[in-house]
Amino acid sequence: MSDIKTHTLSAAGVAGAIALAVAGATFAPTAAASMERCYGIALAGQNDCAAGPGTSCQGSSTVDYQGNAWTMVPTGTCESIELPGDRQGSLEELDRDVPGRS
Amino acid sequence: MTAQAEARRDPTRGVGPSGARAEPPIPASAGVGLKPAHYRDILEARPPVGWFEVHPENYMGAGGPPHRYLEAVRERYPLSLHGVGLSIGGAQPLDTAHLERLAALVRRYQPGLFSEHLAWSTHTTGFLNDLLPLPYNESTLAHVARHVSQVQECLGRTMLLENPATYLRFQDSSIAETEFLEELASRTGCGLLLDVNNAYVSAVNHGFDAADYLDRFPMEFVQEIHVAGHVRRLDDLDQPLLIDSHDTPVPDPVWILLERALKQCGPQPVLVEWDSDIPEWAVLMGQAERAQHTLERCHPAAYRHHANAC
Amino acid sequence: MPTLAETQARFVAALRNRDTAPLPLVLGRDGEIPALRFDVYRNNVHVSLVNAIAAAYPTVERLVGPDFFRGMARVFVGEALPQTPVLLDYGAGFPAFIERFSPASTLPYLADVARIDWAWHRAYHAAEGQSLTPRDLSAVPAEHLGGARFTLHPSVQALASPWPSLSIWRTNRHDDEVRSVNLRAGGEETLVSRPGHEVGVWHLPNGGSRFLHRLLAGETLSDAAGATGAEFDLVTTLQTLLTSGAIAHYRF
Known part of the structure; x- marks a missing residue:
């Protein structure tokens, strides 16, 4: 990015870095164009006085987690993260390195 | 709030221990629970809703967008704070840090009303985030009354206490819920928030008559009413089990009970609560209009503009 | 008659552990054993707290998928209840929990991604x-x-x-x-x-x-x-x- 990648920082070096940084930086607080720009993103709060969404009386609140009783595997976007060791994508391949899994 | 609306209220009611009363008060009209999904609709269109209510716990961050939105709404509408975290029925002492957070929000937003639930939610192990039921007996009564007085002293104002929706009852309950609430209000000077949906949910769940519950409810202490929706399930014995889910339109039996209640307690602020599966604003607005219409039909003299007989 | 503190301690134990019966404290409509009714409270507590974690960690949820995420968050909730009623403060310990949650060990970066989610959440409310x-x-x-x-x-x-x-x-x-x-x-x-x-x-x-x-x-x-x-x-x-x-x- 710059010539001022310093090994030892002199006062002049710091001053130069600041001058360069100030010249290159743009801080523009967003203009009030839409409501979101005025107030920010509106996110739902988590404190409610009702049974939460997805609740029922079906007893679904338990997930047995006792070490090897856990049977779930990640199914999201994590497969697009390329894994180290020249293995790409597949979680199953990495499983063999993890103790307690087969 | 108009002078006419102000005159409808009994001026001796709603005056706290210190005599303080925040402005503006909540009008005896339909209000709506404020949800972030509707900030935009509300601020842009300024719908003709009498007032809004929020859960103060959702505004206990130090800053950021939630406060920006709430301030903007508060500039345009009366606001009520409806707490869900105080655990006023908890066996342990009230959380004074939480009380202080509430007091700070009350100072900042000057709500017309502050209410909480006749329930508990905190235990020594932590906060359980549900409104859990209480055994109704002399010892619980004395305990909850002390907590209510402590809250009112700390906030410098009267609070309202809401009847809960319950799914089971305690073996060692010896006092009827209506009597329990009446006694609490008498001892502490607090007002009551009558949740008509909760009354219906509990009535079905425990096999009593909701209309009878309302007839025994101490209406002279009521300063706010809630309506909401619920879902219907069956319990182990195939008995109906209603769950207070706040995720549907207000069902007909609750509207009918609202009319019954309003005839007994006079014109009051009526809140439409909808907390899950939040619909678009127009749907909530329609519910608020129906609540307003119900108020006007029950008390035509109090709403001169369009007075239809009840 | 048990004190209020005893009643509530027993109630919480039954909420948190399915093997602990809430009886004989509570009754259903006809005085029966209210197992399903008690489950309503169990679910309200745990589902709402899992939802609070999900709200703060949307990127983690996308990475592992909703089922794995909710299962993992449910274990976290089982270990650590919120210590205040302010749920926007709940979940600070989730990244450290992910780090030692062995079913997630195939994703060694997950805890650090969670830390960015939490920093975003804190900044939002700062x-x-x-x-x-x-x-x-x-x-x-x-x-x-x-x-x-x-x-x-x-x-x-x-x-x-x-x-x-x-x-x-x-x-x-x-x-x-x-x-x-x-x-x-x-x-x-x-x-x-x-x-x-x-x-x-x-x-x-x-x-x-x-x-x-x-x-x-x-x-x-x-x-x-x-x-x-x-x-x-x-x-x-x-x-x-x-x-x-x-x-x-x-x-x-």
């Missing part, structure tokens, strides 16, 4: 503060600024990860179609800030988070910069701080 503009700073003679000490905006947080956690976070948070990220690309450092009302997430040069923590500790600009490694890119770091509105005040 106190209001001022942000210096480059113009404010250029009003001070540059040769004096090395001796300046900075106060940072209350929302500012800096994170360092041995994984390309920011790249993973960014594509999962913002892209409709997630781009692939090479885990061997090396570590990344991240700056989170909320100047005004919009949370921003920036890439920091290596050593940037250490530099920032030294500024936060009250060191002068020169001292903080001098204490970082030989390859430290001070210009880009300062540019990022200014662009992100991270600097609130300076003093000498």
Whole structure:
């Protein structure tokens, strides 16, 4: 990015870095164009006085987690993260390195 | 709030221990629970809703967008704070840090009303985030009354206490819920928030008559009413089990009970609560209009503009 | 008759552990054993708290999928209830929990991605503060600024990860179609800030988070910069701080 990648920082070096940084930086607080720009993103709060969404009386609140009783595997976007060791994508391949899994 | 609306209220009611009363008060009209999904609709269109209510716990961050939105709404509408975290029925002492957070929000937003639930939610192990039921007996009564007085002293104002929706009852309950609430209000000077949906949910769940519950409810202490929706399930014995889910339109039996209640307690602020599966604003607005219409039909003299007989 | 404290202790034990019966304290409609009715309370507690975790960690949920995420969050909730009723503060310990949650050990970057989610969440709710503009700073003679000490905006947080956690976070948070990220690309450092009302997430040069923590500790600009490694890119770091509105005040 710059010539001022310093090994030892002199006062002049710091001053130069600041001058360069100030010249290159743009801080523009967003203009009030839409409501979101005025107030920010509106996110739902988590404190409610009702049974939460997805609740029922079906007893679904338990997930047995006792070490090897856990049977779930990640199914999201994590497969697009390329894994180290020249293995790409597949979680199953990495499983063999993890103790307690087969 | 108009002078006419102000005159409808009994001026001796709603005056706290210190005599303080925040402005503006909540009008005896339909209000709506404020949800972030509707900030935009509300601020842009300024719908003709009498007032809004929020859960103060959702505004206990130090800053950021939630406060920006709430301030903007508060500039345009009366606001009520409806707490869900105080655990006023908890066996342990009230959380004074939480009380202080509430007091700070009350100072900042000057709500017309502050209410909480006749329930508990905190235990020594932590906060359980549900409104859990209480055994109704002399010892619980004395305990909850002390907590209510402590809250009112700390906030410098009267609070309202809401009847809960319950799914089971305690073996060692010896006092009827209506009597329990009446006694609490008498001892502490607090007002009551009558949740008509909760009354219906509990009535079905425990096999009593909701209309009878309302007839025994101490209406002279009521300063706010809630309506909401619920879902219907069956319990182990195939008995109906209603769950207070706040995720549907207000069902007909609750509207009918609202009319019954309003005839007994006079014109009051009526809140439409909808907390899950939040619909678009127009749907909530329609519910608020129906609540307003119900108020006007029950008390035509109090709403001169369009007075239809009840 | 049990005291209120005893009743509630028993109630909580039954809420938290399915093997503990709530009886004989509570009754259903006809005095029967109210197992299903008690489950309503059990579910309300646990589902609502899992929802609170999900609200703060949307990127983690996308990475592992909703089923795995909710299962993992349910275990976390089982271990650690909120300690205050303010749920926007709940979940700070989730990244550390992920780190020792063995079913997630195939995703070694997951905890650091979670830390960026939490920093975003904290910044969203952080106190209001001022942000210096480059113009404010250029009003001070540059040769004096090395001796300046900075106060940072209350929302500012800096994170360092041995994984390309920011790249993973960014594509999962913002892209409709997630781009692939090479885990061997090396570590990344991240700056989170909320100047005004919009949370921003920036890439920091290596050593940037250490530099920032030294500024936060009250060191002068020169001292903080001098204490970082030989390859430290001070210009880009300062540019990022200014662009992100991270600097609130300076003093000498």
